[in-house]
Amino acid sequence: LxxxxxPISMDSYEGQEVNITCSHNNIATNDYITWYQQFPSQGPRFIIQGYKTKVTNEVASLFIPADRKSSTLSLPRVSLSDTAVYYCPSNQGGKLIFGQGTELSVKP
Amino acid sequence: DAGITQSPRHKVTETGTPVTLRCHQTENHRYMYWYRQDPGHGLRLIHYSYGVKDTDKGEVSDGYSVSRSKTEDFLLTLESATSSQTSVYFCATFSGTGGSEAFFGQGTRLTVV
Incomplete structure (x- = not known):
């Protein structure tokens, strides 16, 4: 499956680049790798996805190596408002498992 | 924003009473999910549906049942609420097609006293 x-948690300071790595065991050949962000009292929301190599949007970059066994979410120059929980869910044939996510705390 | 509506948004109920939470979508997505979120546990999948009348258990399904009689509605029922079911419940939908994303509702805060 x-x-x-x-990682459960990470700390950073404003202005720094933050990289959160996710390992993907048994990812299906046709599955995309997707990351979500959740602020307190809100549901998670999609921020970026990719299949291979690198993807960049206005919020983040996503790096995926050729073997697709891991992915790295990169947040450039974080601010206090990037404090949130970040998830890289697994997809078990449509069954989405989000887990604990990574709680990112950005300090001034 | 995706058209996902959870009701009620807040509920306080007594131990032993039945409770039903509703999730309504206007996206025509195939998959629908119920998660609970508690401090220190992230998002845990309770049940999910992969089509009308097709449901399956998630990670923490004991004490919960679900029904999906039409594409747009997914109901979560606590047959006899317990204090351990006090939590924030999120509904989500997912089309299931490659490259698609999941959409979440705003959550329902349930307190069992």
Whole structure:
């Protein structure tokens, strides 16, 4: 079964680049890698996805190596408002498992 | 924003009473999910549906049942609420097609006293 593993928490300071890595065990050949962000009292929301190599949007970049066994979410120059929980869920044939996510705390 | 509506948004109920939470979508997505979120546990999948009348258990399904009689509605029922079911419940939908994303509702805060 597909399963993801990511750090429970990370700390950073404003202006720094933050990289959160997720390991993807048994990811299906046709599955995309997707990351979500959740602020307190809100549901998670999609921020970025990719299949291979690098993807960049206005919020983040996503790096995926050729073997697709891991992915790295990169947040450039974080601010206090980036304090949130970040998830890289696994997809078990449509069954989405989000887990604990990575709690990012950005300090001034 | 995706059209996902959870009701009620807040509920306080007594131990032993039945409770039903409703999730309504206007996206025509195939998959629907119920998660609970508790401090220190992230998002845990309770049940999910992969089509009308097709449901399956998640990670923490004991004490919960679900029904999906039409594409747009997914109901979560606590047959006899317990204090351990006090939590924030999120509904989500997912089309299931490659490259698609999941959409979440705003959550339901349930307190069992």
């Amino acid at each position: 597909a399963k993801t593993t990511q």
